[in-house]
Amino acid sequence: MAAVKRVLVLGGGFAGVYTAMALEKALGGREDFRITLVNRENYFVYQPMLPEIISGSIGLFDTVSPLRRLLPKTEIQVRDVEGIDLEKKEIVTSPGFKPVAHRIPYDYLVLALGNVTDFRGLTGLTQHALPFKNLGDALFVRNHIIHVLEEAAIERDEALRKSLLTFVVAGGGFSGVEVVAELNDFVRGVAKTYHGIDRSEINVILLHGGDRILPELTEKLGLLAQRVLNRRGVEIRFKCYLAAATTDEAVLKDGSRIATRTLISTVPSSPNPLVDSLPLPKERGKLKVNGRLEVEGADGIWALGDCALVPNGANGFAPPTAQHAVQEAKVAAHNVVNAIRGGESHEFSFPGLGKLGSLGHHSAVAEVFGFQVSGILAWVMWRTIYLMKLPGWDRRFRTALAWAVDMVLPPDLVQLKIAHSAGVMQEHYEPGQTVFRQGDLGDRLYIIIKGRCDVVRRDGDSERVLANLGPGEYFGEMALLNQTTRGATIQCSEPMDVLSLRKGDFGALVTHLPALRESFETVMENRK
């Protein structure tokens, strides 16, 4: 009997999970290969429904399925993939409780690593913009929105109130449009529960680079979607690119700024960084594969989904959608099995069934089999199709139930506080921006990495610049060590990146690191 072959699938999105599903089916009763799937989460996210978590019209866990239940015959390893060794035919994953490298050998490899939201090159976005890609992001966005509403309800400073009640979403593709629609519905829906908030104070803004949203659809449907969003109170800004972000502003390429505490960016995305590091042929940053999804020049390696550039017969390349990933998965699984058992390989070709985008609140736009549908009909179609495509009867049941409940009961607005502010944090500031004001409570210390700022002291009516600080210098230590309020105002004078430390962490470090304590004492002596 031949040795049992090891098939390793990397990635638990549509591409990876449906490949493993098809492999399980092909396995039948035979045991001539074993399937292992590695993913950083122990669940599969049904992406198209993720925006609904913002409004709470489905429960937090309704859009996700535990991988172990979807793939009962697959060995699941919940780890990050840290490296792939094509020579040795093994991968290295992140360590678990024991800090040792963990290696998994393979005979056949399926790369379905997907893409990531990539804020590189966009100043301050990593620190201050909220991505919207996985379940944790969705929960974070929802909690953050409730948090700003709670604060707006008791805040009397007009400028701060306005920035708290301004919500900005960047990206006018399917994902951005669905997020802005759900966010808008939710915020305006729950606002009436907050006595201190008038609904007219709320601004929801969609930033889009093109001149109409939803470029994936026909012009007619795109314009229709715009009208629906406008009617519901979403302001759409066209030909508008996000350039930078700070704690309280979205900075646009034309130099204009929007004061906001909520900036969600669904763009730009790029393939998983792991793909970059592989010595395999790439095009547009994606893995180059042939029609059989084989990676060119590599034996026994297939790639599919958003990390691969998949030729799609006469249709150019396959777009990064769920329906294409699912069809690719079937082809990839078939070809893997053929490599093991022999037989004829399949070529991928899939015209696509249609395109659907939800606009929230009983409205959607769709193009199906050449027909254009919109409004409540498209919305019912959207729900029906996605419900039937959801893997597993238990999820379908839970989701249908959640939708039914949502029609009867008011939206939930519980804020789950989970994300502790990071101990050591990077922040970005733009010129003219204030880091903190004289008299504010002090809870962080700042170290300048790049850029400059002024230290300004106000005495009655007069203001005086005490110092101009640059890289390697720090500020804010006074309030932490011997005062509770800030003795001066810090104003950014050149675009500035700082490293900030929480009061408690700073205290612990200064107490236990004599060198650090001495250095701070010297600076403080000089600043007296």
Next chain:
Amino acid sequence: MAAVKRVLVLGGGFAGVYTAMALEKALGGREDFRITLVNRENYFVYQPMLPEIISGSIGLFDTVSPLRRLLPKTEIQVRDVEGIDLEKKEIVTSPGFKPVAHRIPYDYLVLALGNVTDFRGLTGLTQHALPFKNLGDALFVRNHIIHVLEEAAIERDEALRKSLLTFVVAGGGFSGVEVVAELNDFVRGVAKTYHGIDRSEINVILLHGGDRILPELTEKLGLLAQRVLNRRGVEIRFKCYLAAATTDEAVLKDGSRIATRTLISTVPSSPNPLVDSLPLPKERGKLKVNGRLEVEGADGIWALGDCALVPNGANGFAPPTAQHAVQEAKVAAHNVVNAIRGGESHEFSFPGLGKLGSLGHHSAVAEVFGFQVSGILAWVMWRTIYLMKLPGWDRRFRTALAWAVDMVLPPDLVQLKIAHSAGVMQEHYEPGQTVFRQGDLGDRLYIIIKGRCDVVRRDGDSERVLANLGPGEYFGEMALLNQTTRGATIQCSEPMDVLSLRKGDFGALVTHLPALRESFETVMENRK
């Protein structure tokens, strides 16, 4: 017309929320007083059902109600209370987005601050034990349990597997028993989904100081509960006190240790630390009140719930249960209204309706009106009573639905990764314990606060102690700066507390703080 009085309620547990509810009712159409409630979360947690979140038999948000929906006529402020100024009649809350102190003045004050899980004086518990008090705790515990199962499924080191599959709960009162019952049901229930885990490998241990669990109930019911838990696989250790905790051990008072990665402690609890700081009469750490719930010697201040020692007529003092808090709330609200409008004050007296404790999986124990009930009858009673007591029809509906779904569908096992490991963290080690081993991957730097450890290097078969380190010294920096694996093993020689920093944070600090960099370079030079 008389000035509108300001009634301020601190705390959003049973005591605070039901006081505000009764105040709203008393308000009627009149506007002679305004109600403000301050709480750190924007929701009320229905504590008795919190353990069910572990097993997922109810959804994450089913046990909690948004305060704004429960209290439509009350001004809700979602902040931490940082100080109470009895002289000026105002409170100070934590800052929001703007770092300035926020003050709320009052005419009448209701203190319902509850109690907190208090690990002070118990070495290492703050760092390594999981509390179980609020919604965040419950979600964290659930995710942690799924995380250890995922790791156990792929771990081949026998000792580590054993500690991953050992779950310890400290405290044999209602809360500890309900937590251990739900945890045990969940772990054993989902284990079959993990190919790599044999159910016989799982250990669930309940530590209890007394000689039988549930001291709140009669001996008969306590013993019955023990038998039920034993039958389901829970090991109960009596006269057993937790003394300390480390990353991978629970240390008992008799010196014995249990290797575990999951230690949940529901004890000990003490009143909110804010109560300590108030210049008001206290007894057993709680606020002393008279039968009318007035704080002795203070005018216009009432206290109730778990932060107060409430005389209960002939029954001694009121126990810290939800039903007592609710009855106290009615009396407090009545007396506050009387102070404003005039009238006769009420005295608190409540015999209690009964005691109920769930044992999970269709079983419970109860004492109601002198009758003792157990098994499925008590369980049905438990669910019915708690369902009816749940505030708000929408929650009742959601919870009933979740219970119905839970009977049909398999338990969910999605692990929501949310808690990032803290940047700067304190950890505790016991003698003989290893912090890390030679050859491990290095991801943290350690600074010794207290205690000592040996640096041991292995060369082939021989082992050599390179150094013995003490307070102020650090280790682990080598692997971060120029190697990826640890060059030596660190073994604790005297009980040791360390401060640890994540690799990335350490790198950022060393790069941007010249003083710190120099000090590390000197040490490294000496260690070459």
